[in-house]
Amino acid sequence: MLDDFNYFATLFVVKRKIFRVQKYKIIAMASAKTKSKTKSKPKYSKETYLFWYESMLLMRRFEEKAGQLYGQQKIKGFCHLYIGQEACAAGSVSALKKGDKYITAYRDHAHPIALGTDPKKIMAELFAKETGVSKGKGGSMHMFDKENNFFGGHGIVGGQIPLGSGIAFAEKYNKTDKLCITYFGDGAIRQGSFHESLNIAMTYKIPVIFVIENNGYAMGTSVERTSNVTDLYKLGAAYDMPSAAVDGMSVESVHEAVVEAAVRARKGDGPTLLEFRTYRYKGHSMSDPAKYRTKEEVEEYKQKDPVEQVKNTILKGKIASEEELAKIVQKVKDQVEESVKFAEESDYPSPDEAFKDIYAQNDYPFITD
Ligand SMILES: Cc1ncc(C[n+]2csc(CCOP(=O)(O)OP(=O)(O)O)c2C)c(N)n1
Numbered sequence: 001m002l003d004d005f006n007y008f009a010t011l012f013v014v015k016r017k018i019f020r021v022q023k024y025k026i027i028a029m030a031s032a033k034t035k036s037k038t039k040s041k042p043k044y045s046k047e048t049y050l051f052w053y054e055s056m057l058l059m060r061r062f063e064e065k066a067g068q069l070y071g072q073q074k075i076k077g078f079c080h081l082y083i084g085q086e087a088c089a090a091g092s093v094s095a096l097k098k099g100d101k102y103i104t105a106y107r108d109h110a111h112p113i114a115l116g117t118d119p120k121k122i123m124a125e126l127f128a129k130e131t132g133v134s135k136g137k138g139g140s141m142h143m144f145d146k147e148n149n150f151f152g153g154h155g156i157v158g159g160q161i162p163l164g165s166g167i168a169f170a171e172k173y174n175k176t177d178k179l180c181i182t183y184f185g186d187g188a189i190r191q192g193s194f195h196e197s198l199n200i201a202m203t204y205k206i207p208v209i210f211v212i213e214n215n216g217y218a219m220g221t222s223v224e225r226t227s228n229v230t231d232l233y234k235l236g237a238a239y240d241m242p243s244a245a246v247d248g249m250s251v252e253s254v255h256e257a258v259v260e261a262a263v264r265a266r267k268g269d270g271p272t273l274l275e276f277r278t279y280r281y282k283g284h285s286m287s288d289p290a291k292y293r294t295k296e297e298v299e300e301y302k303q304k305d306p307v308e309q310v311k312n313t314i315l316k317g318k319i320a321s322e323e324e325l326a327k328i329v330q331k332v333k334d335q336v337e338e339s340v341k342f343a344e345e346s347d348y349p350s351p352d353e354a355f356k357d358i359y360a361q362n363d364y365p366f367i368t369d
């Protein structure tokens with residue numbers, strides 16, 4: 001007989017299964033076109049496929065290393081890994097143009113990697129060293145890279161959604177053809193900031209692409225435990241916003257969806273809401289043993305691994321040879337090793353740095369010494 005705890009745990013697992021079946025029905029429809037086309041003839045250029053492979057492999061190996069270093073207490077504080085979700089970042093970057101803006105939550109090591117930020121500086125930030133992207137003062141959750149238009153790295157769930165809308169509004173105000181892609185988790189859509197942002201973005205036709213990276217859980221809480229509506233993209237309908245569910249384990253599907261949303265934004269037709277259906281292989285953060293889900297569930301998603309998928313497409317379509325891919329594997333390995341060495345050898349910021357970079361206004365009267 002099941003005790004109370006097991007009874008409820010079983011119920012949640014059963015519900016999650018139902019949720020996944022519903023999920024894949026929709027995804028199967030959305031990606032059927034892509035799949036049949038990619039099987040016969042690769043859809044994109046060699047350059048694009050190799051960018052995806054290298055970028056996603058670097059994210060994966062970089063974070064595996066970060067996880068190990070966390071275990072050795074070389075990296076401290078919070079650390080949320082993106083492993084499993086790589087296609088969401090890589091497929092977006094390939095779809096957008098230079099000058100477009102990016103903003104996300106605290107699961108933020110991979111987006112700057114896709115954008116070309118030097119992994120050495122990302123690792124140094126994880127080590128809280130002065131050579132880090134945020135001068136060692138941000139840590140894992142607060143990566144920023146102005147040069148690559150990466151606006152962070154935000155720890156307040158849903159906090160970046162109005163910021164992303166504001167960044168996009170500035171583009172419209174300044175009459176550029178740029179946009180802001182704003183990522184957040186499935187947990188963030190229960191925040192008022194999500195609804196307020198969607199409302200104003202649609203009203204003013206702001207060039208923003210809202211992306212829910214739906215990995216099924218907000219910490220240990222599954223989507224279906226917090227909402228009757230588990231097809232999260234449908235929330236866009238309340239604002240008459242074009243919205244879609246996308247297979248977030250397929251970099252090609254992500255790319256296609258973002259291209260379409262970007263065309264809409266640049267034409268002046270305003271925002272799009274995309275729900276990337278993805279999965280995180282690791283726990284919410286380093287301190288989460290992820291006991292709220294089954295091993296089978298994790299394994300099922302690993303069968304759709306985004307890095308393996310793109311590798312198979314490359315090899316099956318003879319886009320590149322095994323040797324070419326082996327070179328990329330070695331390059332990525334070297335980059336990760338170099339980034340650790342760089343971080344280890346860098347210094348911590350000096351104590352007076354604590355008083356710098358706080359206010360945009362340099363002569364703000366609060367700071368005195
Ligand atoms: C306003 C606010 N409430 C609660 C938290 C604590 N918290 C941190 S992460 C998280 C879960 C968010 O999950 P989701 O949005 O799905 O993102 P994921 O971690 O899955 O990428 C919560 C509740 C927070 N950081 N901010």
Ligand SMILES: [Mg+2]
Nearest residue numbers: 185186217218
């Ligand atoms: Mg989530």
